[in-house]
Amino acid sequence: MREGHSSFDLSGKTAVVTGASRGLGQYLGRALARAGADLIVTARQADDCAEFVSEVEGLGRRVEALSLDVRDQASIESFAKAATAAAPRIDVLVNNAGCNVRKPSIEISWDDWNLVLDTNLRGMFFVSQAVAKQSMIPNGYGRIVNIGSYTTVAGFAGLAPYCASRGGVRQMTMALADDWGIHGITVNCLSPGWFKTAQNKVLYENEEWVEYLCDRIPLKRPGQPHDLDGAVVFLASDASEYVTGQNLLVDGGISTGATRALPKKEG
Numbered sequence: 001m002r003e004g005h006s007s008f009d010l011s012g013k014t015a016v017v018t019g020a021s022r023g024l025g026q027y028l029g030r031a032l033a034r035a036g037a038d039l040i041v042t043a044r045q046a047d048d049c050a051e052f053v054s055e056v057e058g059l060g061r062r063v064e065a066l067s068l069d070v071r072d073q074a075s076i077e078s079f080a081k082a083a084t085a086a087a088p089r090i091d092v093l094v095n096n097a098g099c100n101v102r103k104p105s106i107e108i109s110w111d112d113w114n115l116v117l118d119t120n121l122r123g124m125f126f127v128s129q130a131v132a133k134q135s136m137i138p139n140g141y142g143r144i145v146n147i148g149s150y151t152t153v154a155g156f157a158g159l160a161p162y163c164a165s166r167g168g169v170r171q172m173t174m175a176l177a178d179d180w181g182i183h184g185i186t187v188n189c190l191s192p193g194w195f196k197t198a199q200n201k202v203l204y205e206n207e208e209w210v211e212y213l214c215d216r217i218p219l220k221r222p223g224q225p226h227d228l229d230g231a232v233v234f235l236a237s238d239a240s241e242y243v244t245g246q247n248l249l250v251d252g253g254i255s256t257g258a259t260r261a262l263p264k265k266e267g
């Protein structure tokens with residue numbers, strides 16, 4: 001760390017954020033840009049990041065949008081080449097691209113399972129491998145932040161493939177931390193609770209469900225766009241230089257098991 005600089009300062013660093021066409025990817029990218037990082041943002045169609053690119057440029061940061069389909073090996077390879085051509089070094093990788101299929105387990109098809117696991121787990125692994133190989137290992141430095149979920153540590157009905165993928169992300173994070181620590185790369189998992197985005201919009205349209213959810217969250221509300229800022233900047237910066245293989249839950253406490261006092265007895 002340079003003397004006189006905050007260890008949370010990301011000035012001069014380049015961060016890749018996958019899945020930044022909407023939702024959490026934009027929350028995370030915004031926090032990193034505000035902390036000083038230049039960005040490379042991705043979506044399956046780079047153009048879908050155009051509005052976000054203008055916003056980040058407005059913050060005075062350099063930003064490039066690249067196309068990346070994490071389910072497609074050739075796309076990962078060409079993304080990694082384009083990213084290393086766009087930036088001399090990639091300091092931070094936030095693996096945020098992901099998807100979900102919400103169905104009773106009895107109705108999950110072979111294709112549903114593959115879609116979720118290929119996107120959330122296989123994709124995350126091979127994007128990490130490509131960025132590590134092309135940039136972080138040669139540079140001897142990297143911060144990889146894998147976006148998990150509170151389902152890294154809990155189950156949830158109707159989300160079996162998703163929970164399986166997130167449990168896998170947590171274990172993979174520990175394995176990669178062990179593999180790549182020697183190269184100066186930390187690998188951690190940032191696990192959000194419930195945030196209102198396109199991925200779960202339909203649930204938030206149901207008032208009864210929101211009430212039920214908030215009752216089970218110790219802090220009594222879903223996540224707000226700024227709630228991940230501190231955690232992502234911490235894990236992306238030198239403030240976390242001795243932290244690797246960990247799972248940081250930012251979930252209002254829902255993963256605690258959300259115990260409540262018994263209702264008072266009448267009379």
Ligand SMILES: NC(=O)c1ccc[n+]([C@@H]2O[C@H](COP(=O)([O-])OP(=O)(O)OC[C@H]3O[C@@H](n4cnc5c(N)ncnc54)[C@H](OP(=O)(O)O)[C@@H]3O)[C@@H](O)[C@H]2O)c1
Pocket residue numbers: 018019020021022023024025042043044045048068069070071096097098099100119147148149150191192193194195196197198199200
């Ligand atoms: N919202 C929550 O409460 C919550 C909680 C915990 C964890 N998460 C996780 O956080 C991440 C972002 O969630 P979100 O709620 O912001 O979801 P979202 O609104 O559905 O956004 C998902 C992002 O991932 C990208 N993406 C999807 N499939 C992709 C693929 N095959 N290749 C590349 N990019 C792909 C999408 O880009 P394009 O469609 O434009 O390609 C989009 O930018 C996900 O991994 C999600 O599981 C969300």
